Amino acid sequence: MNTQKQSGSAHVIIIGILVVALLGALGFVFYQNFMAKKTDTTSSSTETMPKEQLKTARVALNSAIYALDYPSDWSEVIVPGAGNTNSVTITNPDKSVRVKMDVSSGGIGGACDSSSPLKLRFYNVYPQAVTKLNASTAYVVEAMTDAEGGGYNYKIGLTQDGGDTHAALGDSMCTVSYVGVASRLVLQNDTVTSPTIILTIDFPKLVNGDDTRVKEMQVVKDMIATDDYKAAIKTLESARKE
Numbered sequence: 547m548n549t550q551k552q553s554g555s556a557h558v559i560i561i562g563i564l565v566v567a568l569l570g571a572l573g574f575v576f577y578q579n580f581m582a583k584k585t586d587t588t589s590s591s592t593e594t595m596p597k598e599q600l601k602t603a604r605v606a607l608n609s610a611i612y613a614l615d616y617p618s619d620w621s622e623v624i625v626p627g628a629g630n631t632n633s634v635t636i637t638n639p640d641k642s643v644r645v646k647m648d649v650s651s652g653g654i655g656g657a658c659d660s661s662s663p664l665k666l667r668f669y670n671v672y673p674q675a676v677t678k679l680n681a682s683t684a685y686v687v688e689a690m691t692d693a694e695g696g697g698y699n700y701k702i703g704l705t706q707d708g709g710d711t712h713a714a715l716g717d718s719m720c721t722v723s724y725v726g727v728a729s730r731l732v733l734q735n736d737t738v739t740s741p742t743i744i745l746t747i748d749f750p751k752l753v754n755g756d757d758t759r760v761k762e763m764q765v766v767k768d769m770i771a772t773d774d775y776k777a778a779i780k781t782l783e784s785a786r787k788e
Contacts, residue, residue: 658720
């Protein structure tokens with residue numbers, strides 16, 4: 547009898563140990579698959595949560611307000627009432643990257659000579675569509691063309707969807723003549739329902755007096771690779787009518 551009781555007790559003890567071991571293993575698996583993953587996710591979110599503080603520049607025309615968001619350490623200069631155009635210029639701290647927005651009740655003048663031998667040599671369209679500025683869609687376009695007398699001209703700006711957003715290398719420079727025209731003038735019974743909006747990025751330190759040409763495309767490409775330029779792109783893509 548004693549032998550049977552001892553054997554039974556041993557079985558109970560063994561079963562108890564196995565149960566405890568099983569519970570411990572299940573607890574470890576639960577921690578690894580749920581708690582640890584939750585901790586990792588929280589850590590990742592914390593790293594991406596902080597956002598750069600932004601300021602908003604606003605330009606008013608005919609009781610409508612047009613806005614851009616820009617980094618808080620950049621400077622803003624508003625130029626109101628220059629003829630029929632109101633403007634704002636936003637510049638990074640070292641004044642190497644500049645964003646400019648002109649809002650006007652006038653049309654776009656000038657013409658491009660399509661017979662010119664000057665060609666499009668660099669071209670890029672950003673995929674982010676801007677839809678809150680007017681009734682149409684616009685995209686940021688980067689373009690460099692041959693310049694008269696040698697070198698290259700560059701144009702970067704928010705551009706209303708059309709021929710300028712569907713160009714190709716080797717096209718006439720006229721193909722991208724309206725890069726930076728984010729909104730075209732629309733009139734209804736002589737009332738402006740959508741103004742002309744010019745939204746551009748340029749690099750003031752590349753200017754040589756009144757000559758805006760660059761000798762090599764690489765100097766522009768180097769500026770395009772900077773963090774401040776990327777911030778300027780985000781500023782253009784934030785353009786909207788409030």
